[in-house]
Amino acid sequence: MFNKLCLIGVGLIGGSIARAARDRGLCKTIVAYGREIDLDNLKEARRLGVVDEYFINLEAAVKDADCIVIATPVGAIEKVLGELQPYWSDRAVYSDVGSTKGNVVDAAKRVFGSVPSNFVPAHPIAGAEQSGVTASVNGLFDDKRLIITPVEQTDPKATASIQQFWQRLGAIVSIMEVDHHDAILAATSHLPHLLAFVLVDLLGRKDEQVEIFKYAAGGFKDFTRIASSDPTMWLDICLANRQKLIPLIQQLKQELDTMELALENDDSQQIFQTFTYAGQARQRFLDQLTN
């Protein structure tokens, strides 16, 4: 599909894109760009054969590339777009993998005045608690969801190109409005992660914390695993999507108020309703899918 793919950042996601693109023969050459501080990771990517070459000079990295994917943490995307601007090529397509999209579109507007027509914001819903190129795997995106959020001025050809690229990387691609993407992801990913961090922080500060971990049953173990995700990445994501996240936090506190009151008043019916509705939610969803 592409002559030269340039990955800006080659961590878990960037590395997994490179591995899958090579495995499926989608690009002749795959290179990575990183900062000097990332040199160890870049060298490792080269050593593992994940990329053909790496650069700490951006101009050299993107030279003749016909696909450039920004695979840095969300918080770095505006800076990267600013650095890419002098070398921006009309003959390439650009994309990113940020977990929030409104802030990426805003960043592009600030850097370019308006979103370049060949920049197609995208978000693969895949990942893990690990990070770095050593955590990258070939099949990471197989049968995973990927959301593309083109804006009004996006060139449909660029969108089609990124869509096809991701489909051939193994993903199930949906196209969605930027704002809608951020609302859905705040609910399905950002709030649950915030909640896991907050709960583990709360319990980890208690005097009985050693016992709390020792006797951790199913429930809490899942929370500690989620809360072992990269704090910098999740800080970026939560700040970037705070306009969608804050109302959800407020609604959750209201629900907790309701539960607290119901427990105090021995209101079995209220609690049972909540638990039952929640327990059936996944089943309702599965039913809707098959109908």
Added chain:
Amino acid sequence: MFNKLCLIGVGLIGGSIARAARDRGLCKTIVAYGREIDLDNLKEARRLGVVDEYFINLEAAVKDADCIVIATPVGAIEKVLGELQPYWSDRAVYSDVGSTKGNVVDAAKRVFGSVPSNFVPAHPIAGAEQSGVTASVNGLFDDKRLIITPVEQTDPKATASIQQFWQRLGAIVSIMEVDHHDAILAATSHLPHLLAFVLVDLLGRKDEQVEIFKYAAGGFKDFTRIASSDPTMWLDICLANRQKLIPLIQQLKQELDTMELALENDDSQQIFQTFTYAGQARQRFLDQLTN
């Protein structure tokens, strides 16, 4: 170890006790008692060979039993103790498997005036989202934690007997004060479950609920799985342990307030601290274990 084990209730836990006891040759005869409404499950337990016999007559069920384990939902334990009282035998040991222990001890006091010396409250920290005898498995307790909470008047021989029984069923047994057990379990199990129910309820009521489930990434999927646990059982548990649970809900709301404010004020440092502390909590615990 025992001539006749009588299980009051043969669901996931009761059935798994029976399977493991038989597998390890701990009891000559294993019987189950249930209500008429539970007849299908009792028949299934017999059909599967999990128990030798089943009864809907309590007197017949416990006759000559030297170990009686109450494996009903927490909310039913007081009723069961009341029904057992006329047939209570000094030559048997009694135990239960309730997830909360303060309420079980209180129930025993209400029924018997004081906790019988041969009743040893216990709690296996094992289980799953499924319920019923068909979900029971032989190795459910292998290397799982089990907490015994004897009270002042408990006969040490009865405690030792139950401790050995559970060790031979595969569990790692700890002995703990009743109140301490309930505080630890509120943190490590009851609050996480309540939180999962509340979150899935909240998101399941949104207009975008189908999409929220469709694009569920790692985080939310774990919550929906936890929230598919038996609502009746968790209602019982949360009500039984509400004195420990309510303060934790209040503390959690305070932490959510802090996060909301930090997001509003762009206070990266506060959020980063919380996320980092949480992310390292499991590692700190693992380090403490090995030191």
